[in-house]
Every structure is written in structure tokens, then in C-alpha cells.
Amino acid sequence: xxxxxxxxxxxxxxxxxxxxxxxxxxxxxxxxxxxxxxxxxxxxxxxxxxxxxxxxxxxxxxxxxxxxxxxxxxxxxxxxxxxxxxxxxxxxxxxxxxxxxxxxxxxxxxxxxxxxxxxxxxxxxxxxxxxxxxxxxxxxxxxxxxxxxxxxxxxxxxxxxxxxxxxxxxxxxxxxxxxxxxxxxxxxxxxxxxxxxxxxxxxxxxxxxxxxxxxxxxxxxxxxxxxxxxxxxxxxxxxxxxxxxxxxxxxxxxxxxxxxxxxxxxxxxxxxxxxxxxxxxxxxxxxxxxxxxxxxxxxxxxxxxxxxxxxxxxxxxxxxxxxxxxxxxxxxxxxxxxxxxxxxxxxxxxxxxxxxxxxxxxxxxxxxxxxxxxxxxxxxxxxxxxxxxxxxxxxxxxxxxxxxxxxxxxxxxxxxxxxxxxxxxxxxxxxxxxxxxxxxxxxxxxxxxxxxxxxxxxxxxxxxxxxxx
Ligand code: SF4
Numbered sequence: 091x092x093x094x095x096x097x098x099x100x101x102x103x104x105x106x107x108x109x110x111x112x113x114x115x116x117x118x119x120x121x122x123x124x125x126x127x128x129x130x131x132x133x134x135x136x137x138x139x140x141x142x143x144x145x146x147x148x149x150x151x152x153x154x155x156x157x158x159x160x161x162x163x164x165x166x167x168x169x170x171x172x173x174x175x176x177x178x179x180x181x182x183x184x185x186x187x188x189x190x191x192x193x194x195x196x197x198x199x200x201x202x203x204x205x206x207x208x209x210x211x212x213x214x215x216x217x218x219x220x221x222x223x224x225x226x227x228x229x230x231x232x233x234x235x236x237x238x239x240x241x242x243x244x245x246x247x248x249x250x251x252x253x254x255x256x257x258x259x260x261x262x263x264x265x266x267x268x269x270x271x272x273x274x275x276x277x278x279x280x281x282x283x284x285x286x287x288x289x290x291x292x293x294x295x296x297x298x299x300x301x302x303x304x305x306x307x308x309x310x311x312x313x314x315x316x317x318x319x320x321x322x323x324x325x326x327x328x329x330x331x332x333x334x335x336x337x338x339x340x341x342x343x344x345x346x347x348x349x350x351x352x353x354x355x356x357x358x359x360x361x362x363x364x365x366x367x368x369x370x371x372x373x374x375x376x377x378x379x380x381x382x383x384x385x386x387x388x389x390x391x392x393x394x395x396x397x398x399x400x401x402x403x404x405x406x407x408x409x410x411x412x413x414x415x416x417x418x419x420x421x422x423x424x425x426x427x428x429x430x431x432x433x434x435x436x437x438x439x440x441x442x443x444x445x446x447x448x449x450x451x452x453x454x455x456x457x458x459x460x461x462x463x464x465x466x467x468x469x470x471x472x473x474x475x476x477x478x479x480x481x482x483x484x485x486x487x488x489x490x491x492x493x494x495x496x497x498x499x500x501x502x503x504x505x506x507x508x509x510x511x512x513x514x515x516x517x518x519x520x521x522x523x524x525x526x527x528x529x530x531x532x533x534x535x536x537x538x539x540x541x542x543x544x545x546x547x548x549x550x551x552x553x554x555x556x557x558x559x
Contacts, residue, residue, distance in 0.1 A: 134171020424474030
């Protein structure tokens with residue numbers, strides 16, 4: 091952080107901005123050792139967390155610094171998600187809070203990511219205190235836009251979508267740890283009718299596998315043991331002769347990497363080679379997250395999901411024929427026009443597949459989507475809630491039953507650290523990504539190691555046990 095005299099000798103700040111901004115401001119491009127302090131809050135999915143790592147790298151290279159305290163920051167950034175209603179509402183709450191800080195301290199406020207892209211007009215018009223709006227393809231422009239906002243009080247906008255931007259040359263600024271997330275593709279061409287991603291993140295494009303493998307090797311050298319490959323439609327990855335199955339295997343072959351996962355795939359892109367890779371490669375977790383969304387053909391057709399209930403169940407059968415591969419899913423309840431009978435079809439599929447876990451959402455209309463244009467959001471909220479509760483309750487019982495079936499068995503767990511609730515317990519995840527907690531013993535549990543845990547007890551979300559000798 092520059093002191094005031096250093097700052098004023100290095101910069102010509104406008105009198106207005108000096109008056110409005112009591113915090114020291116340096117132009118990061120001038121290579122000072124300290125710069126404006128940035129606080130970033132990230133909403134939504136793992137892809138957004140990864141994008142925040144990219145943003146940190148881009149800002150750090152230009153001399154910005156970071157703080158974990160919003161009330162100490164010169165710049166407050168929100169990396170947003172447009173998928174769920176509650177992420178919207180949380181952002182609006184936080185913006186109201188920092189609007190006051192802006193009035194008092196003259197901070198710069200930026201909204202980044204999917205909401206910036208999708209709601210740019212509304213945000214610009216209705217919230218004039220936002221200084222910078224940057225969509226997912228405009229991150230490279232962020233340092234310049236922030237510098238302009240800090241020094242000249244200039245409002246900045248970067249919301250053009252790109253057909254080629256993959257940030258392949260940006261090394262993410264990640265926190266230390268054994269988990270590494272890597273985006274292998276960006277955007278989506280599927281246009282599911284409820285989903286805003288194709289509009290906020292643009293067309294599908296995949297990264298050069300050379301860059302991805304280099305990133306994995308670097309992470310392995312830094313002690314990362316588990317890699318999760320990310321993409322809005324991760325298994326549609328294509329680059330010259332490479333498909334997703336080939337990439338997955340090559341990542342899993344890298345020395346030091348013990349476990350590889352991927353998120354989120356689409357059921358339409360599961361060629362036999364991909365299922366083989368999951369079933370057979372010792373370092374690829376035998377776990378597939380397979381979003382169902384609905385179990386009814388009319389609703390699936392309205393959603394634009396490109397499969398029927400039967401297609402989905404056939405795929406599940408092919409996967410399950412390969413042995414014990416854990417399945418988890420996403421479901422949307424109360425999509426436009428969903429009747430009780432159509433909802434019951436979803437429940438039937440859940441009964442048939444017996445997922446390990448299901449992430450259940452009530453449908454909420456997103457601006458600019460196909461569904462928002464074509465279908466009325468006509469299922470009453472109370473019915474959506476009842477249906478969601480029914481699925482959640484059923485899934486809880488199923489998860490409990492599955493977890494209890496492991497009592498008395500030994501599972502392999504990757505050690506992640508002390509349990510959040512007690513420093514006398516350790517925690518990690520098994521291959522199916524279920525949280526496992528075990529009591530500390532004389533045997534060490536080094537972080538990143540795979541250890542055998544004998545399961546003694548289970549809840550719907552957690553397995554409890556002790557180290558097996
Ligand atoms: S596959 Fe469908 S739900 Fe997933 S990101 Fe693409 S459009 Fe959205």
C-alpha cells in the first residue's frame with residue numbers, strides 16, 4: 091500500500107478523485123511495490139471461483155493488492171452468477187451495503203461475470219454507483235478499467251463476447267492446497283431453454299490441451315493431488331484430434347495426480363471411451379455427475395435437453411454395467427407448465443437410478459432465455475416448493491441408505507485437513523465425493539495422502555469412522 095506522499099509524487103490525480111478517494115492509489119502499470127487494495131467476492135459455481143483466480147492473476151500482474159476485508163478495500167469486485175435467483179438477490183444486498191462505503195470512502199465498485207453480461211443495461215441504469223461492468227470474456231481489460239475508475243472517475247464497460255478467448259496464457263493465482271480446478275473449455279452451444287449461460291459466456295471453445303497439461307504438471311509440482319476439470323459443458327471439449335476422454339486420461343496419467351474429477355457434463359456427450367476411462371483408469375474417480383433436470387419427455391423437450399427419459403435411463407444402464415460408478419444429479423422442479431404427473435416422472439427416475447446425491451432447484455425464470463421468451467413461468471411457487479421438498483426428502487433417505495451400507499467397510503479417503511467442527515478429527519472425501527470424518531489417532535494423516543478409513547456411522551451427507559490398520 092502506497093502512503094499518500096508516495097502516491098501524490100507518482101500520479102496526477104484529478105482534484106475530484108483526490109477528494110472523493112482518500113485511499114492511496116497507484117497506477118499499477120508503473121511498477122510500484124504496492125497498489126490499490128482489491129476485495130473480491132465470488133458467487134456461484136466452481137467455474138466462477140476459477141475465474142476469480144484468473145482475475146487475481148491479471149490484477150496482480152499490474153500491481154494491485156488484495157484484502158480479505160471489504161471495509162479496507164479501495165476496490166470492491168463482485169464476480170457474479172446469473173443462474174439462480176438467490177445469487178441475484180445476494181448481489182443486490184451486497185451492492186446496497188457497499189454503496190454506503192462508496193459514499194463515505196469513495197471506493198470503486200465493479201460487477202463482473204455472468205450478471206454483468208446478462209443484466210448490463212439494468213445494472214448501468216438502475217445502479218449508477220457501479221463503476222465497472224465486465225463480462226466473462228472481458229477480464230483482460232479489468233486492470234485498465236479499474237485504473238481509469240480510480241484515477242479519473244471514469245465508468246468502464248467490457249461486455250463483448252469473444253469466440254476465441256480462453257485465457258490460456260494466464261496462470262491462475264490460486265490458494266495453496268491439494269485441490270486444483272482447471273477450466274478446459276468455456277461457453278456453451280446447447281441453449282437449454284432455462285439457462286442463461288450461452289448468453290453470458292458465449293460460444294463453446296476449448297483450450298489447447300498442451301496448455302492444460304502444462305497447468306496440471308505445474309499444479310502437481312506445487313503439491314496438488316486432485317484435479318477437477320471444469321467447463322459449462324465439459325465433455326463437449328474438442329481440440330483438433332483431442333476429445334474429452336483423451337484429455338481426461340492424459341491428465342490422470344500425470345505423475346503426482348491421484349484423483350481426477352470433472353464438472354459439469356451433459357448426458358448427450360458420453361461416448362463409450364469416456365465411460366471406459368471413468369470405469370478403468372485408476373486415477374479417475376468412479377463418479378459421474380449426470381444432470382437429469384426432469385424425468386418427463388415433454389418437459390425435457392421444452393427444456394431443450396436433447397434426450398428423453400429412456401435415453402437417460404439407457405445411459406445410466408450402460409454406466410452401471412461397468413460396475414460401481416457413483417451417480418449424482420441436478421433437478422429443476424416446477425419448470426414452465428410442469429403438471430403433477432410430469433413431476434412424478436422425475437420422481438420415478440430418481441427411484442430407478444438411486445442417485446448418491448441430487449441438487450434440487452426450484453425453477454426461476456432468467457431474463458433473455460428461450461424459456462423466458464416462449465413459456466409462462468406458471469407453476470405456483472408453493473407447488474414448486476412442495477415438489478422440491480418431496481425430492482429432497484426422498485434423496486435424503488436414499489443418501490442415508492447408501493452411506494449406511496458402507497458401515498463396516500473400509501473406504502479410501504484423500505486427507506484434506508482437520509474437520510471444521512473439531513481439531514481432534516480429520517476430514518476428506520472418498521472417491522464418490524462423500525465427506526468422510528475420522529478421529530485423530532497415533533497414525534498420522536498427512537494432507538494429500540490417500541488413507542483407509544473404516545466406516546462406523548453415517549448421516550445422509552457424511553461418513554464417520556477411524557483409520558483402518
Ligand atoms: S448444457 Fe444447458 S444447462 Fe449446461 S450450461 Fe449449457 S445451456 Fe446451460
